[in-house]
Amino acid sequence: MKNRQYITGVYYDDKELLDGIIQIQKSDIPIFDVRTPFPVHGLDDVLKFKRSRLPRLGFVAGTLGAILAFVFQVWVFSSSWPLNFGGKPFFSVPSFIPVTFEMAVLFAAISLVFGFLIKSGIGPGAPALIFDERTSDNVFLVVLEFVDDSHEQKIFNVLKEAGAEDIKSINPSLQNE
Amino acid sequence: MYISPIREPLVTGSKSYKQVTDDITKPMDGKPGRLWFVGLGLALLALMLGGVAIFVTVWDGIGSWGLNRTIGWGWGITNFVWWVGIGHAGTFISAILLLFRQKWRTSINRSAEAMTIFAVMCAGLFPLLHMGRLPLGFFVFPYPNTRDLWVNFNSPLLWDVFAISTYFMVSLLFWYMGLIPDIATIRDRLKRSFKKKVYAVLSFGWTGSARHWARHESMSLILAGLAAPLVLSVHSIVSMDFATSVIPGWHTTIFPPYFVAGAVFSGFAMVLTLMIITRKALNLQNYITVGHVESMNKVIIATGSIVGIAYITELFMAWYSGVVYERFAFVNRAFGPYWWAYWIMMTCNVITPQLFWFKKIRRNLAATFIISIFVNIGMWFERFVIIVTSLHRDFLPSSWAMYSPTWVEVGVYLGTFGLFFTLFFLFIRFFPVVAIAEVKSVLRSSGENFVRKGVENEK
Amino acid sequence: MDNQFVITKNIKTVLTVGVITGVLLIVLGLIFGSWTEERIWANILLNGFLVISLSLGAVFFVAVHLIAESGWQTTVQRIAEAIGSNIWLGALMIVPIVFGVHSLYHWSHTEHLDSVLQLKQGYLNLPFFILRMIIYIAGWTFLIYKIRQLSLKSDSSSDLKVFYKLRTYSALFVVFIAITSSTSAWDWLMSIDAHWFSTLYGWYTFIGLFVNTIAVIIILVIVLQKLGYLNYINDEHLHDLGKYLFGFSIFWAYLWISQYLLIWYSNIPEETVYYVERITNFRVLFYVNVVICFVVPFFALMSRGNKRKVSWLLYTSIIVFCGHWLDLFLAIMPGTTGDAGAGISVLEIGFTILYISLFCFAIFKSLTKGSLVPQNHPYYKESFDYENIK
């Protein structure tokens, strides 16, 4: 496998970043990544991200949690060992609601977080591919990837046209390896 | 996105993105000041006292507390409910205000969430400690066992086990997920060092990739959507510890929403108490502005009034019910031997927050600080009043008794303060108190005269 | 943008037909159905409370958003105002119950009260009941009149002072309604079952009427859009209204279960009597109520897409409206008509159609009285330009 090379262009403003990206997209050069210090509003539309499937995951997990909790409680109370507590019926639905609800939330929340971490490939101690340490500070970075060296200059130009500053070819440092 | 010009800026002082990062991460640079060490030392001292008190409680027995055959719960459960309530502000701010698109939450949600977690840790101690047989506490979990005996799903205390642990878990995840980008910021600011490695591990390899951000936002929103009913459910379930009983003063249907309102009320008061000091100590006046304080005060007055209406509703319904026990319970609250607790509660919770109707007071930091402490005290007494005055004179006058705490109970309570502040001091030292990324995201719309090219000078 | 609403002939026709149908159904019900005096009064109370509660809910919606400095609601503020400003109609509709007090409220029969009701006489007595009614209606009407007037004023004046004054009156209204919503619910609804009491009842009723108001606002918004107005209301606004309906339906369910669970749990006869009556005599409706007030909006509006679908939103809102009508039905009927009125007949439907048609007339009339969006509102621009987080 060939060594990947990247060219990065810096923006200092999120509005300019969005305009710049639209400009770059016109040139058919695929954008490898955009690094921002905070979630830039509208960026996902510009980059044409599909809507995340995390909500669906949360719903499924939550439903599963609720069903498991409810069925377990019913089983415990009416089948495993039906005990008479204060004359309450064995199948005492209102009593099951709180635990059912909590388990639904717990399942949904845990699955969401793990879904997010796994999908994003991050986690405790995961290596980070960092192009510019300032991206977590004040720099909006557009990262373009090239394999063929001949493309390098073209990309440079595109970025320049798109208003990017501080354009450079870079070999990213891997944090935490 | 257009923002109406009559809105107050959320970040003052014409901050650039860079400045935001610098200002907020400043406390993490260099050596901490003497004040910090003094504070931490005091907190550790209180924690040690708590440790001794806990040892006595577990070793000697609950008899070392001031409880008796009539009053089975006293300071312990009062503190439990109080701490859980305090915790609610964090979740309320980060979940419900997020759903309501209240942008001013961005400056305070991080520290409020941290307080949530620390407060829930403190709170969680009490249900454990109040058990007569702590070593057997694991019985509350429905694990398969040779006796084929499960747990009692009818018990609100069991619901608490699920609610509090879920709440703690979800709050922790929510908080930490929000923290990841900021930890990455700190990581990226550090020179190669051991510290940097630690932050690198903690940052989960966050890069700020647009794709991650999109996913992160989506997850945060749903977590907020989950946390909003969760925060309602937690204090509702806590309230059901009382409301499901038949004890007059405990059994009343308004408890669930009223407890939630009370929890947010006390939580905001605690956030204010701490943030008014923290913003000064850490020089964050530009991020936690008087406007923020005013917004929080508005929440205080709203929830305080809800709580007040609930008090009056309870009082009226006790009379209206025509039930002798109900009527007596409330007369006893107001004029019985614990009248002072009731009137402290009434004064602190219902009367003092009404001062916030005046804009001048609402925007006055000193006044806010004092009133927030009043509210903290009042909300503690609310739980004390509910627990102790309802129990000490219930149905059979033959069993009526009095309750006063022992040093052990007070010690455990102080110990939880120790725990809370130890964690809080460590938190402000090692993590950003304000959510850096989130503040940056509202800087454009709500920063004071955000000057774009100001950044150039910082290169 | 056509911001001036005009009542067309079609609207008039539809509403006139509604009024006539309502009257016809009532007459039919009276001739062919079995009815009692109690049932007539119960229907007057039910629909009267429904109408006045919608007015209150709508103004609360406006007021609470104004003091919370919310921007997005500016687009629907006038619609809510139109509903709210007809408080006089609701008052006219509910006041007649004074004449039916003896049919509706057991406590009014002072000649044979048991010991407990005697204890309650300090509150539950006719003169005080009427006095309270006057206070509620006078207070509401005054504050709503002020709010409406100030809001209309902003159409012609760009003075921010008007806006701040509006906010002050909104705050006053919120405080006043915070107390009176509970007490009026105790007076008009809870005291039907004179022995029964629940501290949550006031809040529960209030959240019910608030959800109902949101449903009605959604219905009106969509209807007006179909009539060609409000074209500036886009998916984002509908999404927000949908979230509202979704969220408050859950909140309503939370209060419902809070009240039911606690009473179910303690199982004290003085409290359970309320639910026992409903579960034995109104078994089906009792559960249907929960399903259409909670289960339907919960699943229908959970996904983001559904909240942005006009028809989906409209049908859900209509179902929720029916649900809260049923909720009121269950609050009123068991205590007044007992098992005799254990169902919904042409009489109930007739009354409701009649009242709602009259109410709609009034709402449309109010809509003509100003621009459909407050012109000089400080959040005017902000409310058109925003997006929900995905």
Add this chain to the structure above:
Amino acid sequence: MKYWKSLEEYNNAEEKDNAHSPTEKRVKSVLKSDRRDFLKLFGFGVASAAVMASCERPVKKAIPLLIQPEEIRPGVSSFYASTYYNGGEAVPVLVKVRDGRPIKIEGNEQCQLTNGGTSAQVQASLLNLYDESRPKNPTFNGVEISWSDANRAIIEKLDSIPDEKDIIFLTHTIISPSIKLVIDKLAKKYPNIKVVILDSVSYSGLREAYREIVGVSAIPFYRFDKAKTIVSFGADFLGTWITPTAYTNQYVQNRKLQHSQQLSKHIQYESVLSLSGSNADDRYVIKPSEQHKYIRSLFNRIAELTNNPVLPRAGFEKEVENTAQLLVKSKSESLVVASSNNKDVQLVVFGINQMLGSMGTTISLDNELKLYQGRDTDIFSFAKNCEEGAVGAVVCYDSNPAYNLPSSINFKELIKDIKLTINITSQNDETNPFCQFVLPLNHYLESWNDYEVASGMYSLSQPTIHPIFNSKDIHQILLPWVGEQVKTHDFIKDYWISNIIDNQALENSFVTSWKRVLSNGVFYSEKKNNLKNKLLDTDLILNSVDESGGELEFQAYHSVALGDGKLANNPWLQELPDPVSKICWDNYFSVAPSLAQKNRWKQGDVIEIKGVRLPVCIQPGQHEDVIAAALGYGRTMLTPDPETIGKNVKHLLNNSSTGICYYASISNVKTTGITYELATTQMHHNMEGRALIRETSFNEYLKDAASGNEMHEIVEHHHTSLYKKHEFKGHHWAMFIDLNSCTGCNACVVACSAENNVPVVGRDEVRRSHEMHWLRIDRYYTQSPNDPSKISVVRQPVMCQHCDNAPCENVCPVAATNHSSEGINQMAYNRCIGTRYCNNNCPYKVRRFNWYDYTGADSIPFNRKDATGMTSDLKRLVLNPDVTVRAKGVIEKCSFCIQRIQEKKLEAKKLASHLKDGDIQTACQQACPAKAIIFGDINDPKSEVSQLIKDPRAYHLLEELHTLPSVGYLTKVRNVESHNSIKPKYKNHS
């Protein structure tokens, strides 16, 4: 041994001495040993006690009632008939023996006096068996010696006493025919022996009055069961007077409305609110010195009404008018008794009874009571003789003169010059330090003995355990002195054969008859006294009564729990709350609220009278000018830290040489400024208008049996539920308590503690409301507390109500408490984690939490909290092995004596028969002298409880909460003209 000046000093001295005593040391070290050692010792202790008891116990002679004696079956209890007698009342009992150790005392249902009833003291007397402070070996001047050495020395000394000097045998009343025979034998050998009876309580006045009338000292046999009108002047016959257990049983016969429509009328004149007074229908509060005035007034009024001669120089108190009318109306079915220890007053009382014709109906001379034979003049002359040097030897037999002698006699001074002093005692009592010889006496559960309670009413005691210490029974102590070597059993048997059973015609062989008597424990002969009373000669009544009462008077009384104080070293009794004041662990000066207000005294303020400092207890229903305190206190209790409980108030009484008087006028009451927290189990005394105890008047009851209980029907009618009741297909246990029969005597409370191993927590813990009693008796005052005569008292025993809709069960997170299929609210102790949530939710507050390690069952070492020594090696032998000993941090509560239910169910199953109603008796039910507690299966249509539930008087406590309790109550009906019954504020839906 050192002499001591004060009790405090005595305690210290004793403590120091204990340090040298190896046994005391051992006990102490056991108490302080760590858990592992403790378990070893405990295991060894139990095993050795069991082995010792089962190997050496006199199997051949003891005959169990139910089980054949050949062997002891481990885990199966045997019952032995015996008799409790401690110088006061005598109560035939059955002793439950398990694995060689007595663990419970039950009443003997064959006894015609008590019908199986017991008292708190009878129940508690078991614990004194396991009292480590008992003298363990014979001692001479504090040095342990052997029995043979002791006997040799004693005989030598006795022989050396010159004939002109008396040998005083100072004893409590001996009602044992066989001991009397032994003493006769002694008297034969030593003709100078003189028996002086020193009772802890003097009934000399009563006896002397009857001596006047019938010629010999006698206490007649009262029949409260035959009396329609009972008038008592200060006599607490339900609590402490003569034989309260028997009287309670008689008294309630006319209070049980479920059996007949008869209700006796009880009128009490008294100065201090007593147990009897609190049960009275009408009550008049008078000063103690006024008693005779009122009695004379009553005499004269009745004399007028019955045309009899009146007494001279007697005023008329108008309060007695009504009493007189009632008495005359019920004629011979009347009974007047008085507490006065003055012969003349008792003569007037006799005169009243005679005029009414009660002699022969409610007062019988056929079976004269043998109890309390002491004569005050004997005691004073004994003292005089001692002072004059006319006494050569004093032998004390369980009479503890150092404590029981009137305060004007200083025992120490009295006997310091006497050559031979012997104390035969089963207690570490106050007399021991002053006597040369201390001879340890068996506990009654270790001894053979016989009793004649009343003429012709015999009972037996048989040993149920081998003597724990080196002690002997009285026969074995005395017989060697006359040179006889005969076993007690044989001695008694011989005596009975020749004197008691022989008289009776037997249907069977003789030996069988003895066995049957042993097995029954009681024997009734047809023997009658031939005492005849003569008519009262009014001239006989000397006007010697001192009429001048002080402005402020002191009244000494005996507490129901502790009585004369003989059982003071008994944690069960000390922790028993007084049935009136609800205070335990101390005595106190009880004062009327108005007096307290006048002097600005608050509850617990210490005041001083004649050097006696005691805290004040504000007691409604007391005469304003009277300060009262209980006798029987000021004794030392061997707890891990020995302490003196309360103060001895005897020296507040000034005794003339003619008799002991239990009141005195006092002046100069000093307020000390010190406060002392009294330990009490009830702090609020007003029902707050709640329909907890429902009562009505007899008139209203006759009109409508449900009167006062109107609420029950309303509540039943409005019971709605959101879920169906669980079905109880087999048994459904239930209990009913007749509030009209319950006198509040507390026997049930001690019985429950003994049966269920309920921990004793000590004074400090009671102060903190940590008491553990599973069964408590709630006591409320109704009416205004400021009018002492109007105040009325209601009582209600409350234990777990075993609700079918139990609020407690719902909330336990770990399912440690739930409902059995037989309707019992059950606790799984080993599952309990101690959240106390159930306790909070219990509307009856009957659940008890183990705040500390009271029992030693906790797994954490060094944290035991045993203030009363109840976990000592020896005391643990009293534990009921059928009931779990609860650990620290666990909730416990009444189980309906589930162990008894299971036992009887198993028995029935083994016999393949059905349980009969009444087969199962809970401990409280069994102990109750009033038989106010009824237990049974509500699913059995023939059972008594299923009949009672239909009784119009039946209701449940807090029934409006719909907790569906299995315990029910029957309304209290007072025999009063009209009754301000509390109208319950409860809804009735119209």
